[in-house]
Amino acid sequence: xxxxxxxxxxxxxxxxxxxxxxxxxxxxxxxxxxxxxxxxxxxxxxxxxxxxxxxxxxxxxxxxxxxxxxxxxxxxxxxxxxxxxxxxxxxxxxxxxxxxxxxxxxxxxxxxxxxxxxxxxxxxxxxxxxxxxxxxxxxxxxxxxxxxxxxxxxxxxxxxxxxxxxxxxxxxxxxxxxxxxxxxxxxxxxxxxxxxxxxxxxxxxxxxxxxxxxxxxxxxxxxxxxxxxxxxxxxxxxxxxxxxxxxxxxxxxxxxxxxxxxxxxxxxxxxxxxxxxxxxxxxxxxxxxxxxxxxx
Numbered sequence: 630x631x632x633x634x635x636x637x638x639x640x641x642x643x644x645x646x647x648x649x650x651x652x653x654x655x656x657x658x659x660x661x662x663x664x665x666x667x668x669x670x671x672x673x674x675x676x677x678x679x680x681x682x683x684x685x686x687x688x689x690x691x692x693x694x695x696x697x698x699x700x701x702x703x704x705x706x707x708x709x710x711x712x713x714x715x716x717x718x719x720x721x722x723x724x725x726x727x728x729x730x731x732x733x734x735x736x737x738x739x740x741x742x743x744x745x746x747x748x749x750x751x752x753x754x755x756x757x758x759x760x761x762x763x764x765x766x767x768x769x770x771x772x773x774x775x776x777x778x779x780x781x782x783x784x785x786x787x788x789x790x791x792x793x794x795x796x797x798x799x800x801x802x803x804x805x806x807x808x809x810x811x812x813x814x815x816x817x818x819x820x821x822x823x824x825x826x827x828x829x830x831x832x833x834x835x836x837x838x839x840x841x842x843x844x845x846x847x848x849x850x851x852x853x854x855x856x857x858x859x860x861x862x863x864x865x866x867x868x869x870x871x872x873x874x875x876x877x878x879x880x881x882x883x884x885x886x887x888x889x890x891x892x893x894x895x896x897x898x899x900x901x902x903x904x905x906x907x908x909x910x911x912x913x914x915x916x917x918x919x920x921x922x923x924x925x
Contacts, residue, residue: 666893688894700850701857705836712773712835717828719778724786725812742780768851772841782827789823858895
């Protein structure tokens with residue numbers, strides 16, 4: 630076994646130290662928000678401790694008893710599931726077409742996609758286009774169709790397709806398989822790593838949809854969970870009244886309650902779907918991104 634040199638050991642130590650500090654910097658804010666959501670005794674406290682002083686699920690009960698939270702949560706769930714599935718279907722098929730080097734107009738299509746990555750028409754033309762198509766306030770399509778295809782995602786998936794041996798496709802053609810059969814039965818099952826990685830990115834984007842919902846949605850019952858979170862941040866007085874109803878007979882508890890704890894609980898709840906899904910996609914994540922970005 631070859632022993633690493635002194636310079637390699639120094640590099641590995643520095644690498645571990647840097648990545649450890651970077652991970653800690655990302656993790657600390659999340660743990661702090663979690664602690665604030667569980668601590669009813671943190672009012673006016675400036676401590677950065679990650680251990681709740683007075684643990685309680687009060688803030689979560691306050692959020693869950695607000696019936697106005699359920700519909701936005703369901704809207705975001707529908708938007709994320711439908712949008713992600715549609716995006717993956719369209720992007721994977723487009724990438725399969727562009728992976729054919731002998732496809733007529735292949736380079737032209739690629740150049741056009743590169744232009745869309747570099748330039749955008751802007752907010753006003755986009756709004757006029759959506760309005761002209763009659764999609765204003767049409768949930769969830771107004772939030773899905775304008776962004777369901779990403780040029781960068783198509784390039785990643787196409788490069789991954791190039792890593793699949795061409796002999797597999799040729800053998801299928803000799804057996805009489807058509808292009809769609811080759812794509813669905815051979816190429817797509819072998820592309821699970823990159824599909825899972827793209828699905829994770831896409832799903833997070835749809836789940837966090839905020840600005841598009843504000844611009845294109847007019848009916849409050851069609852708002853996403855991110856919009857509801859912003860609404861709760863704005864309606865502090867109304868939520869304070871809800872605190873008082875929930876804490877009747879608990880004067881000491883009511884004195885310590887604060888809106889920051891409620892915000893933190895909402896943020897934690899908004900992260901739960903992604904946290905629950907990520908472990909199932911994580912095993913494909915690194916492989917999909919690395920192979921999809923360097924092959925070709």
